[in-house]
Amino acid sequence: MKVAIATIEWKEVSGHAGKAQQWFVYDLAGHTPGGPLPEPARVTLTKEQTPHYIEDDNAPHPLDGVEVMIAGSAGDGFVRHMKKRGADVVLTGEPDPAVALTKLIAGEDLPDQRFDITTSLCKLRDFFSRH
Template identity: 60%
Template sequence: MKIAVATKDDWAQVSGHAGQSRHWLVFDCQPGTPLPEPERVELTKEQLPHHFKDDGPHPLHGLEVMVTASAGTGFMRHMESWGTQVLLTGETDPVTALEKILSGEALADTRFDITTTLCKLRDLFSRH
């Protein structure tokens, strides 16, 4: 199961605003095996989900799950069209969030984020 976590520039904290997130940790998890080392994926501006035109391959295609602190409904619909489920969390540590997902534990609730409200407004006019 491939799971990607949106991170801040330091690769150490879960990031919000997934559609604008450049830094992703991608884990290729296999049942019954230890947590693998993540692949670090850094997106270009053109590859950011808010800008990507779906006109070719993308480094985040093929994921089953994306984890982020915030995302608008347009982003979630867009990722659903890729076959990817988006999970929101208030966890700040990417590995802790991933371990909770894999063990079936509930993720921490998200915190208020003004960018999510702005994304919802933007999503009213989104192509997704």
């Protein structure tokens, strides 16, 4: 299973998944429960490649093949759009990407997402969205 985590400068979980340009991608295919996390691939997206802007045209994308995406916030349109591309979205208030992934793998509850005004704006945008 591949998990992508939206980040801010590779340090913390990004609060806005749709516009995140820096993503850790973990390939957990060989991971054993309780073992150390594998080293993530670092994927940097151009503005046009961010999930906020990509189309539903099934063109190849650097995050294709990811089954789970972790972020601090995302609008309903983003969640629906990623579902169409085969990925479930998990939102959390956990700022540390490795901690968030470790808790997810262990089946532990993740902290609720933090308040983010952009989420409210995204919900309004999503109301009129093509997604």
